[in-house]
Amino acid sequence: MGFTIGVDVGGTKVAAGVVDDQGAVVAAVREATPKTDPSAIAEVIATLVTRLAAEHPVDAVGIGAAGFIDTKRSTVYFAPNLAWRDEPLTERLAKVVDLPIVVENDGNCHAWAETRFGAARGCTDVVAVIVGTGIGGGIVLDGRLYRGGFGIAGEIGHLRVVPDGEACGCGQRGCYEQYASGNALVRHARRLAAAQPDRAARLLDAAGGDPEQITGPQITAAARDGDPVALECFAEIGRWLGEGLAGLAAVLDPACFVVGGGVAEAGELLLGPARAAFQATLTGAAYRPQPAVRLAALGSAAGIVGAADLARAR
Amino acid sequence: MGFTIGVDVGGTKVAAGVVDDQGAVVAAVREATPKTDPSAIAEVIATLVTRLAAEHPVDAVGIGAAGFIDTKRSTVYFAPNLAWRDEPLTERLAKVVDLPIVVENDGNCHAWAETRFGAARGCTDVVAVIVGTGIGGGIVLDGRLYRGGFGIAGEIGHLRVVPDGEACGCGQRGCYEQYASGNALVRHARRLAAAQPDRAARLLDAAGGDPEQITGPQITAAARDGDPVALECFAEIGRWLGEGLAGLAAVLDPACFVVGGGVAEAGELLLGPARAAFQATLTGAAYRPQPAVRLAALGSAAGIVGAADLARAR
Amino acid sequence: MGFTIGVDVGGTKVAAGVVDDQGAVVAAVREATPKTDPSAIAEVIATLVTRLAAEHPVDAVGIGAAGFIDTKRSTVYFAPNLAWRDEPLTERLAKVVDLPIVVENDGNCHAWAETRFGAARGCTDVVAVIVGTGIGGGIVLDGRLYRGGFGIAGEIGHLRVVPDGEACGCGQRGCYEQYASGNALVRHARRLAAAQPDRAARLLDAAGGDPEQITGPQITAAARDGDPVALECFAEIGRWLGEGLAGLAAVLDPACFVVGGGVAEAGELLLGPARAAFQATLTGAAYRPQPAVRLAALGSAAGIVGAADLARAR
């Protein structure tokens, strides 16, 4: 069977785990991300990998990170949250880690993990949508992870959905992630709370009365309790989410969408409106088979599991 | 080597040809499309195929048509211009044609032909955009035609680019093909001619003074002569075309876009503005390799050639 | 006291009435509109006026029509539904009617009637929004009808609310009346019924099973019975209506909006969602007094009453 290591390099923490060939995490460790220094991040990765490799017989290391990765799965062109620019990550790590190493986009890791071991098991054509502060994605086609001509496929969060729309951190306007992400959820809630404080009393209470202190988890909790303003916030981003899925279905016609990420922990609060909007805006809906829209099954472990399994299949 | 037959079933004519394994058309025939009757179309196809097969040794038949085709490449779920609904085309033809038959989406045929023998030769990740009265498309990924989970991938003309935008024949609003197609070109020119008859004198002359009689070829001719109104029309749809390509690149990251179809015969009049808009709206443009945006090389033969070659590779 | 005559020239009928100085209609007559021939319409108007004037002592005639009227209230620059282009209406009528005549935009007549005798009585700053098949409007400012620099003010139905939006009969795209009118209501219902026939069973039943036969009154009846699809249609156009009011309030800051026209007979089905959307999108809502949003009180008589009263005050 054999083990591989998966590493999930996030903006706040680096998490690593030993994963078996059934996608089970048999050991896991983590450290804070040293944000400012590219080489320091590599050191943290090396430390975690070395620690795990000392206790488990592992064959390879997969590293997942948000960003543009080259087709050799070796260099990070650009990672918005990690200050990496043309970072030769594999090369840097190879000096201290004596194992095969591949670098993967984090959305790709999620998509792969869910397809192999999670909600999309058995599907060969899958689009994963990771709804966190932004939106990441990964695409599995004909049973294989699709990386694109230059390694950068699946940046679905930057599909433009509104011409001249909200400014995005990527420099463009109107990107999908400005409308259907956790940031969009919070922004919508804060706006409603400022404009309609009476209606939003529940949310404001949770935030100490200051609209700008409202957080995603507070909105989710309120929505679970049936708070109408919080439900309206999920309806809003769910609608955009589903309308975006309809666009992706026009282009990619997957058999299955998997919706994961922190915001998807709200479950049907998010997926209900998304499915309705998907149905309502899918081109030719009456004349075609339609994909499943499923919640991710692996939670935050998907990053580690996917990276590890992609390293195994390298 | 061996020959195969390719059939291109359009809204006004059915064209068929014998194609060799280098993509050369060695014989071609055509008939008018009997629009109203699904079974009559099958008869025309059978007649043309039989005629060609009588004179050439052929191994298989590929049929391309605009519409949703099932994954078995056998049944047409829906073809907007041909009155086909759940049409069992292969089954119907098999009664009179004793050859292996595959049915393919016409955009897929174009994409495959251009990848194998045309402008995208040598690329493994290609998106073809066919700009005619509407917009069709086809996607080649990792060197293989990508058909999607249900056979319907590549309907890029129905990617929504404007929420609450122009009504589309598909029943939705704001579809890409309402902004970047030949229909959009003509609509824009007619609108300008009605509002600014003096500026649009050249176009109005060509149309006998009636804005509603302005046609696409007239606009192309005027643009080639430097007419500013006609150039403005191409700039408008070219801009939308390029902005749509930027969205497709965010999702698919192809190495090459091929732009074909009747409107693409305008060449750089269309592609110049498209490339500029693509550059300006591509997410992370400064941090990534960028795809080529090329004119299709095979012209209208691409439908026949692609269908024939896909039948060969069945 | 004295009477005046008001004439309401619509696309299908010409209605005329004798109106007293309290806005009461004391006699009324009507005829079908001879659509194709400008001079025939004038004849019908003259006939109706002559008939009424023979039985009542009247001082003046006011004629309301949809279209652009010049500042002299005499010539119709353009009336989309009546084939009038630079029609010298007053001049033509003066040959057969020996009374002072003024021509007014129909939206202006409604606005004036509602301000003088209807829902906006007592307000000096009023915007009337007439929601019929399209959207008309009229503006009363500082207690006076506002006609604009060239007589054409108040064409609020052609305020653009969606860049690159739905095509409008006026030649532009994205006009308010493409989103918040009766036509928009019907279009939305037909679209939903085609895409989701099960959910829309109630509406389809009323229309004999054909989505394209669904009418506005059917939608209103279904909505009154609580049909969720019909309610969704009113929610959709109500939302757009309210968002448009918010834009008008930013510019004009009226003390009162009056919403009339055939679609407004649905009452709170339309105004409920409109008020919510108005509130949610009004700039600086928390820091300003807010206008009332009221249903029109005079119904279809407003056209006659307003035209008559504007003739009185000529």
Added chain:
Amino acid sequence: MGFTIGVDVGGTKVAAGVVDDQGAVVAAVREATPKTDPSAIAEVIATLVTRLAAEHPVDAVGIGAAGFIDTKRSTVYFAPNLAWRDEPLTERLAKVVDLPIVVENDGNCHAWAETRFGAARGCTDVVAVIVGTGIGGGIVLDGRLYRGGFGIAGEIGHLRVVPDGEACGCGQRGCYEQYASGNALVRHARRLAAAQPDRAARLLDAAGGDPEQITGPQITAAARDGDPVALECFAEIGRWLGEGLAGLAAVLDPACFVVGGGVAEAGELLLGPARAAFQATLTGAAYRPQPAVRLAALGSAAGIVGAADLARAR
């Protein structure tokens, strides 16, 4: 004849002047604006007014400020840049200034000054558009300043032009001032410079190589020298400006638009594209007289002159 004082309370300075009845400024003083403290601003105003009144025989004081002013022209409901909330400005000043005082919106002051003494002299129906960092406005109808039902008319910068568009400081999205203001100009230039540093070399040189340091005056200077990127920036905001004017014309039908503010100092660089876009998007353009679109004539003095003249006419 008599003099009045006009005060222009801006975010960075308070400027005051003595103005005669021909709109000439015969004396002027200024001080920095004490931003954080509402009462401190009143003190500065009082000081400047007292100083001027000591040397000139004046009849009244007009104070212009960006914000919502009540119909009594006395209380400032809300001034975004001055920390005023329900500020009883007239009352506070009356304790130290023994003259009649009126408070006016700054856009209203500009509109009035340009109508009385500037570019719109002789017009009775005028919309002034003040293009600075944001967009302010003022409306003169039938020869009188139009203040609205609650004193807040003319907030044209917050007319929504893009649904779900760019976030605005007012809490809404898609406001006119996010697309056609000085801020929009700078944002557009910075975006272009970051994405296309080679093309934008001229702008980057002026900004020391850092896109984020590009300023409005630098863009204007570059555009005057024919720099294509700078011209493109003006074309972009000019287009939005003109499209917004078309919407205002649909509603208000003014005889004249006056475009002022700091950005309008670019003159035809801004107004050329604005006029073209206005023409192209005005509803019914072929069937109606069209308003003039003129550059403001009074420059930054318009605020003082308008406030003073409105105080005279109180």
